Amino acid sequence: MSEKALRDHNTLPGSDRKPESTNKGTLMNNCTENVTENLEERQRINSASLVSTPANGNAPINCGGEVGTSEIEYIDSEKLTDVEDVDIALKTLLAGLDSKDWLLVCDTLNNARRLALFHKEVMLDVVGDVIAFLVxxxxxxxxxxxxxGIMTSTDIFHAYNDQLIDFLDPLLVQLLLKSSQDKKFVCEAAEKALVAMTSSVSPTLLLPKLQPHLKHRNPRIRAKASVCFCRSVLRLGIEGIKTYGIDKLIQTAASQLSDQLPESREAARTLLLELQTVYEKSHDPAPSSSDPPETSSWENFCQLNLSPLNAQAVLRVTNAAREGFVLGS
Structure with a gap:
């Protein structure tokens, strides 16, 4: 190239060279946008991947890609089918419960439910370890x-009853916590598990386990424990309540009567009315007795076993119920 041509090329205005630069920038931007769109599309596909459960209730299946929003089917107890191979299910049980793959954990929990429902004897030796993984x-x-896990707890309560008592404490704590949280579907499942617990475990064994939680610093946990305590006492029956000690039970109920949450107070009122009925049936003075009726009255019993303020509160509840019954009849 001649010297003149080089000189002419170098003196071209900058504005004349901009279209070339702009075209290159546009091309690069288009390429970047296409790559971004492709990445976003792949992410949308991955996020849309669902975990489906076959109709036969077997393990959930990952339908492709990294699972973003996942759904699994929660199988009701009556719809659970038996395991295909008991030995394999039992052999892989603890390892599956300890897996870092959450889908495998859910699948193994359902297998634990099946074993509890259909083959509870074979899992009895490892039920303590199973409960540790449940927690x-x-x-x-x-x-x-x-x-x-909560649904598994429900089935295990129904299957093993009092055989769980030595392993119950950590599981009870978690169920009380989950029944008092804000996630409705978790809360409802936990309450169902607590009902299974109070209907399956003997009250004499369960009441001492519940007692400490009646003083928990979290009022919602206290309320759930109060409901469980009341439900368990009602299962004792008249003779069981007398044996356990009406004096101890009335002190517990009176302490819950002024609790923060209405759920706890309502459980205490229900328990006090039951205690009053049991007391009056078992202290009905005989016609030949020389003791004055007031010495064995419910009012006297409350005043002897409670502080003046607590006795007043208890009598207010029970007398109001009695007056309401008389008016209603």
Whole structure:
């Protein structure tokens, strides 16, 4: 190229060279946008991947890609089918419950439910270890694992009853916590598990386990424990309540009567009315007795066993119920 041509080229105005630069920038931007769109599309596909459960209730299946928003089917107890191979299910049980794959954990929890319902004898030797993993699943931040673990607790309560008492404490704490939280579907499952517990475990064994939680610093946990305590006492029956001690029970109920939450206070009122009925049936003075009726009255019993303020509160509740009954009749 001649010297003149080079000189002419170098003296071209900057504005004449801009279209070339602009075209290159546009091309690069288009390429970047296409790559971004492709990435976003792949992310949308992955996020849309669901975990489906076959109709036969077997393990959830990952339908492709990294699971973003996942759904699993929660199988009701009456819809659970038996395991295909008991030996394999039992052999892989603890390892599956300890897995880092949450889908495998949910699948194994359902197998634990099947074993409890259909083959409870074969799992009895490891039920303590199973409950330890249940507690771990209830602490899991993933709601699917938590709820499946709670449903497993329900089936295990129904299957093993009093055989769980030595392993109950950590599981009870978690169920009380989950029944008092804000996630409705987890809360409802936990309340169902607590009902299964109070209907399956003997009251004489369960009441001492519940007693400490009546003084928990969290009022919602106290309320759930109060409901369980009341429900368990009602299962004792008249003779069981007398044996356990009406004096001890009335002190517990009176302490809950002024609790923060209405759920706890209502449980205390229900318990006090039951205690009053049992007391009056068992202290009905005989016609030949020389003792004046007031010495064995419900009012006298409350005043002897409670502080003046608590006795007044208890009598206010029970007298109001009695007056309401008389007016209603």
């Amino acid at each position: 771990k699943s209830l602490k899991n931040p993933r709601s699917a694992v938590c709820k499946t």
